[in-house]
Amino acid sequence: MRIALLTLPVEEAGTVHVLGRALAEWQCEMALALGCERILLVAPALTEPALDIQHQAEAGGAKFQIVPHAHRLLGQLKTDDELLILDPALLVRGEAAREMLDTPRRIFVMPETAGESGFERLDRETLWAGAAWLPGAMVERLADLDSDAEPASALLRIAAGLGVRRQHLRDEALDKADWAALHSQQDGLEVGREITTDRLGAAPVSPGDWLAHRLVRQWLVNGQAAGRVGRIAAGAGAVFLGGAIVLLALGYALYSVPLAGLSWFAGTILAHSGKVSGWKRGAMLIVPLASLGALAAALAVILARSWTWTIAGFVIAMVVAWAIEAVRGAGSSGSWLRDGVFLAVVIGVTGALDIAFLGATGLIALAIGAIWTARLRTRS
Structure with a gap:
């Protein structure tokens, strides 16, 4: 023994x-x-x-x-x-x-x-x-x-x-x-800083992810336990996500957007702290992915106010398809399309101004640009 x-x-x-x-x-x-x-x-x-x-x-x-x-x-x-x-x-x-x-x-x-x-x-x-x-x-x-x-x-x-x-x-x-x-x-x-830097990796480019990365790094090097930070973030993310889903169900899509963005942000803090704790990647991504789904649903509901559900669903499908392709192949350029804080700002602002179609069009344009940039970089 x-x-x-x-x-x-x-x-x-x-x-x-x-x-x-x-x-x-x-x-x-x-x-x-x-x-x-x-x-x-x-x-x-x-x-x-x-x-x-x-x-x-x-x-x-x-x-x-x-x-x-x-x-x-x-x-x-x-x-x-x-x-x-x-x-x-x-x-x-x-x-x-x-x-x-x-x-x-x-x-x-x-x-x-x-x-x-x-x-x-x-x-x-x-x-x-x-x-x-x-x-x-x-x-x-x-x-x-x-x-x-x-x-x-x-x-x-x-x-x-x-x-x-x-x-x-x-x-x-x-x-x-x-x-x-x-x-x-x-x-x-000093060793905590080395471990944190090694496990967290380089800072992301997109704004919400960058801020979550920076906060986690600061908390951990100041002595906070990664597991405790992750558990608090997981709880907060679940609460915000639940609130967003309830508002969506009640028809208040525009008001659900900031809650979904906050849920994504908390989930991303969970994901970064989980890297240091050694948690399984799949478990860390549940809240961020569910929050992105809530944002897509909110955009669909907002678009459906002016159009039929068929047209709104088609536009959302295009946004999601192009975003997935951009995120998979465009590295940091496409990372903006998985940044829940950025998406919440775009959807919330354009929805409040009743120009959600322009917001959706802008997201598709951003995805196409990211994919095109990545392909040019690959060829060169």
Whole structure:
């Protein structure tokens, strides 16, 4: 059985957070990804941070146990168990780091090119990388030490003295902040910026998407949890979308447009924060796509005031068809046609001025222009 030993800082104020999550939460996530069936947490009591780890571990299908002192580990592991120990200052994340860690009976050490890593030294030439897999029977040697010894550090020293094999980290993990020593909240903020920039990618071109991207980036680098931002945005998007649908059903199409635009905007915030959280893409796009559908329906209702439903439906079909073609093939040029804020402004303003036909014609013209531009770019 694989078992992980994590450690919480003695003082809660000393806990480093990255994107709103404590380092121990990132470590617990990695331990679960490595198949650990038990999570042992070195902490004096079941505090609120410890409860967060317990909920995370149990949600991932692992058993959880508090370890108040080193001697509590005695008799807890079997000879054939594998124990993962992680330094409390270690941030470890990503597939590359998981692949490197998925090697039993190893003490991971920093590559010679890494310089000072921030973890303790095993000897004059070797810096620990903050992680090790040890045989389960090794914990019984803690009986020779005082009960107030720090378990992870003590086990590391025991393993190093017994000659457990050492393995250097590959440099690519260090380049992406997949593996880093974080000793202060400033370190956490800096790495959070790197992770956010990497996962969010370049800023979009269209106005609503650009603003949602910028807001998410600002919130996350300031320490907000991506999951919390996403959940709030999902709730807001659902409320706005429901309001838009109700107004549509009651015949107030023009008044539904701003609500549909706001729903799309909230859904896009959800999509951007979900990139950082690693949520499934399909689930993140439900609200934005439904909001675009509501905007198309609102435009159809507005057009039907002056024309028959047949003509209005035909115009909407043309708008949607050209927009889909533009979005699929025109990159940033076509992105304006999937921007709910831009569409809401166009539909709302032209609808209020009773020139919705010109708004629909403008959208088709924009789509044709985007497609034509993309094809010219492809030929060149």
